Amino acid sequence: MESSFTILAEPNRRAILSLLATSERSVGEIESRLRIPQTSVSKHLRVLREAGFVEARVDAQRRIYRLRPEPLMEVDAWLAPFRRFWTGHVDALERHLDRMEQRSTKGKKR
Amino acid sequence: MESSFTILAEPNRRAILSLLATSERSVGEIESRLRIPQTSVSKHLRVLREAGFVEARVDAQRRIYRLRPEPLMEVDAWLAPFRRFWTGHVDALERHLDRMEQRSTKGKKR
DNA sequence: CTCGTATATCCCTTGACAGGTATATACCTA
């Protein structure tokens, strides 16, 4: 059973999902907006489709893809037990992101 | 830059985090509770540590690991734009999980 | 100092997966 987290590990797939959060899109739109080769977009969409993240509607030669929320709800549910660690400490994330920013700018490791 | 999602793709690592959500634990406790070989636990902890998911405190020969919330907050933040798809439709997740259950029980594909 | 315990690291093998290229399929238009 392919975990939803495995699917989300791929950056292009997350980008596709974020794009579809706004509105549904054809494959070509995704291709040009994200600057990913068509063949690659199709392959990622296949993975997303089989995992239930998206579904396609046929419009002549086009396939219009739209989001399906269930797998993301699953992720959200997994996250629930951890929320108590940060509710009420809103700006800890902000500090964390700043630190990450610095690491990838300045950063040489060890 | 290793994405937090990449880290979470590994099931054992998610299990470790879930375990630490309850309380901090030594490596040995994690090993016996999750039934993962010690060498494997240590390697996963290293990954989690370097990605900021956990931190270790030294107690004699033991290392006590505890959760750090920031990377999970990041994930939570990424998820935010999608929440509008399911707030108010609480039981869609339940139906989804049922369907998954059926697939992995009955399931032969195509 | 030696032995047992707790944890980390090294090396090696294996499998999964993403990207690229080429090609197939489907539909539309003329």
Place this chain on the structure above:
DNA sequence: TAGGTATATACCTGTCAAGGGATATACGAG
């Protein structure tokens, strides 16, 4: 029908990461 557009699939290849086993390091007890 032919040619163009839109999307999917097959095959190949390189990379990367997880798991196993052996070993190193650190600490405590006696």
